[in-house]
Amino acid sequence: MPQFLLILPALADLILLLQIWKENSIFKLNGRFCAPTSIIVPIRGLDPGLERNVESLKNQDFPCLFEIICVVDPDQPWLAERLKQLGVKVVITSASCSCSGKIRAQLSGLRESTNEVVVFADSDTLYPRNWLREMVGNLDRYTAVTTFSWPAPLRITWRNLIRAGFWTLGFESQASGGTFLWGGSMAFRRNFFDGEVIRELSREWCDDCTLTRIVKNRGGRIAFDGLAIPLNVYDERDLWRWSTRQVVTIVKYSSRGAKAFLVIGAFMLLYLVLFLLTLNPFYLSPHLLWILKNFSRSRHLGKYSYIPSIMSILGVYFGWIKLILDYRKREVLWRDRTYVL
Structure with a gap:
């Protein structure tokens, strides 16, 4: 050879x-910005560890006022009741759009939020206590802040192991320092969501892909934070x-x-x-x-x-x-x- x-x-x-x-060298931001924040969580169906995931959002070490808005579809009233018992605000999906169910839920949550900062989260994800502080803390310097989750399989099966390895590939899009938003952890100032952004989202399928494109087209900056990586909790049945x-x-x-x-x-x-x-x-x-x-x-x-x-x-x-x-x-x-x- x-x-x-x-x-x-x-x-x-x-x-x-x-x-x-x-x-x-680039994944450590340590920002200090703080403002009242709305965390919007689209939820459909019962994810593994849902209650624990929601509690992780409630227990954030965040010095400013924040609220959690869980958005569910009208055909799952049992889920809405279950979430209300966890002490979070529950909103029923009502936005009209030619978009995906997740974006419809996000738009519905936006209608019900009034805080200066909007952060999107996922229901199948467990968040560390410093997550919200890290996401919001850098919005005085960046248009958007994101991170990416780390896989946390509930059982050791071949499907779960392969998905764990596959999921780590998401970090490759961040190799140059925050090039792509991840839908389970996106933070923005509320004034970002003007009429143009709402119209764009209303006809799209992928939330983070669309928002990434809009930020870049506007010349904005995306920051990736590696100090507050959440855990994607799953038990894969259809890899x-x-x-x-x-x-x-x-x-x-x-x-x-x-x-x-x-x-x-x-x-x-x-x-x-x-x-x-x-x-x-x-x-x-x-x-x-x-x-x-x-x-x-x-x-x-x-x-x-x-x-x-x-x-x-x-x-x-x-x-x-x-x-x-x-x-x-x-x-x-x-x-x-x-x-x-």
């Missing part, structure tokens, strides 16, 4: 080391369909990122093939650094860091295969509803 091929994993190692260094939705969304709203990942996955496969042909462990060094990169991202999460970091390399191969298979698909199932993108 020609020795010059060793240049390929060496270049990959250098890129990964630079990425680790850069993320450690194939769930991952199809993720892939179809990426292809539609971030085609450049999808194409870039096709290249990354191909190179990772090449390194694996070269290792199998030569048994030279240096060809596996990008795989090891990929895992270490995810350990670095999640090191302050303790025991929650280990499984997703180790599985992240399997997530690369799974995500690459799914991207190839689903590249031209446009139909997805989300929260019991079918959407054609």
Whole structure:
């Protein structure tokens, strides 16, 4: 095997080391801005640990006034009653739009909120106590602030393990310092949601994709905070369909990122093939650094860091295969509803 091929994993190692260094330097914001805040949480169905997730929002270490607005659909009155028992404000979805159910719920929550800051959260996510402080604290310098969740499977199954590795890929969109909003943690000043933004959202399927595009088109700045990473709590029962939705969304709203990942996955496969042909462990060094990169991202999460970091390399191969298979698909199932993108 020609020795010059060793240049390929060496270049990959250098890129990964630079990425680790850069993320450690830009993901710490430590802002001090504070203002009355509304946390809007669209909820459909009963997520695992829903009560605990809502309680994590109620128990935020936040020095300013804040409220939690849970938005549910009118066909789930039992869910509304359950949430009221948790002591949060419950709003029934009422917005009219040609948009997804999640955006309809977000718009309904916006109608009922009056605070200076609006933060969107997800019902399947457990939030650390410093999360709201970190999200709001930097809105005096940025148009929007986001973070990304870390997978926290409820059981050790192959579906849950593969999803854990796949989910870590979401951090790759943040590698240059907050390039993409994540829907489960987005903070804005309320005046951002003018008539133009509301109209844009009212005809879209993906909330974070649309808001990311609007911020960038307006020349705004997105900050990514790595000090308040929430936990995505799940017990995956239909991995194939769930991952199809993720892939179809990426292809539609971030085609450049999808194409870039096709290249990354191909190179990772090449390194694996070269290792199998030569048994030279240096060809596996990008795989090891990929895992270490995810350990670095999640090191302050303790025991929650280990499984997703180790599985992240399997997530690369799974995500690459799914991207190839689903590249031209446009139909997805989300929260019991079918959407054609």
